[in-house]
Amino acid sequence: MSKEIKWGMIGCGNVTEKKSGPAFSKVPHSELVAVMGRNPEKAADYAQRHGVPKWYSDVDALINDPEVDAIYIATPPDVHLDYATRAMKAGKAVYVEKPMARNAAECEAMNQISRETGVPLFVAYYRRALPYFLKLKELVEQxxxxxxxxVTVQIHYQAYAEEVGENAQPRWRVNPQISGxxxxxxxxxxxxxxxxYLLGPIKSAQGISRNQAGLYEADDIVVANFEFESGILGTGSWCYTLNREQRLDEGQxxxxxxxxxxxxxxxxxxxxLTAEGEEEYYLPYPEHVQQPLIESIVQELRGEGTCPSTGETGARANAIMDQITKP
Known part of the structure; x- marks a missing residue:
């Protein structure tokens, strides 16, 4: 791998505007040199606004650009396997958005290509590198x-505006054929x-997933129990059709x-909270939330460090979700 890691990005959607895209050129020894979007006008606009030298509307043109060392796949999950396979077979390291693919089988196929080609594969589970979550890990380890x-997990949200009403047009995230x-x-x-990452491998998970509100095809409520290899137990509930006043995002x-x-x-x-009293820590996210993880990828590609989020670790989340939502 060259000393300076030059990135090509597939997809110019919302996640790339602030969370990820600008970070590639802010990390030392890293630069975003090309972007690709199926809509040429959108790709050109993204490149112009973000100061990216080249843009493409053809995925193979970007993957085969000799100046590009590594590929960031920022598309919906239905094409992750295809694009990652093409990139790795072209010898380009891959950083893919989460979830890694639509299901565990597609994740395993991606990892198999990585093993066969020897090309590294990373997944955008950037919480593994954020100060907020590293503090959580430190508190547990201490x-x-x-x-x-x-462990308990609760995500209780209201439906998105585009999912309700006479002219509802739910987005791709609730289309299982695209998102899984x-x-x-x-x-x-x-x-x-x-x-x-915090507590070690989850050895088993069970759940019930249903569609209660009928706003789209995908499940809109899930409850689950899970057990870690260490013996720690976990429960979770996820509901996406409540009212705004009940909105809750809490882990314990x-x-x-x-x-x-x-x-x-x-x-x-x-x-x-302990018998000694209450302590509170405040750790806001950085401007570009993926930047710390991207920095770890660049360091690994340069032989200077290790990224904590790989294809092997990333595939496990899909396997757990498959267990919970299987019919």
């Missing part, structure tokens, strides 16, 4: 709440990936001496 017994599931697959993938790590209350998505406070 046993500030004792031995961990139980619904909002559960989109958000719980982050949660299960981080919980495994319950130990023998107290509990840690935190948020996966919306809040930047961590609250620690």
């Amino acid at each position: 046993k500030v709440v004792g031995d961990i017994r139980l 599931g619904g909002h559960f697959h989109d958000l719980a993938s982050h949660q299960f990936d981080f919980l495994e 790590i319950i130990g023998s001496k107290g509990k840690i209350i935190f948020s996966f998505f919306e809040k930047f406070h961590i609250k620690v």
Whole structure:
């Protein structure tokens, strides 16, 4: 791999505007040199606005650009396997958005190509590198709440505006043919990936997934129980059709001496409750939330470090969600 990592990006959607795209050129020894979008005008506009030298409307043209060392796939999950396979067979390292693919079988196919080609594969589970979540990991490892017994996860959201009303036009995230599931697959993938990073492998998971409100094809409510190899147990509930007043994003790590209350998505406070009292930590996300993880990828590609989120770790979240939502 060249000393400077030059990136090509497939997809110019919302996630790339701030969360990821600008970070590629802010990380040391890294530069975003080309973008690709199926809509030429959108690709050209993105390149112009973000100062990217080249744009394409053909995926193979970007993948085969000799100046591009590594590929970031920022598309819906239905094409992750195809695009990642093409890129790895072209010898280009791949960084793919989450969830890694639509199901565990597609993830395993991607990992098989990575093993066969020897080309590295990374997944955008960027919580593994964010200060907020690293603080959670530190608190658990320091046993500030004792031995961990139980984890609870709750995501209770209202339906999105485009999902309700006479002219409802739900987006691709609730089309299982494109996304692999619904909002559960989109958000719980982050949660299960981080919980495994925090507490080790989940050895079994069971659940019930249903569509209650009939707003779209995908499930809109999921409940689950899961067990870690360590013996820690977990429960979760995800509902996406409540009213705004009930909106909740909360995780609890319950130990023998107290509990840690935190948020996966919306809040930047961590609250620690023990017999000694209450402690609170405030760790806002960086401007570009994927930047710390991207930096770890660049360091690994340069032989200077290791990225904590690989194809092998990323596939596990899909496997857990498959177990929970299987018919």
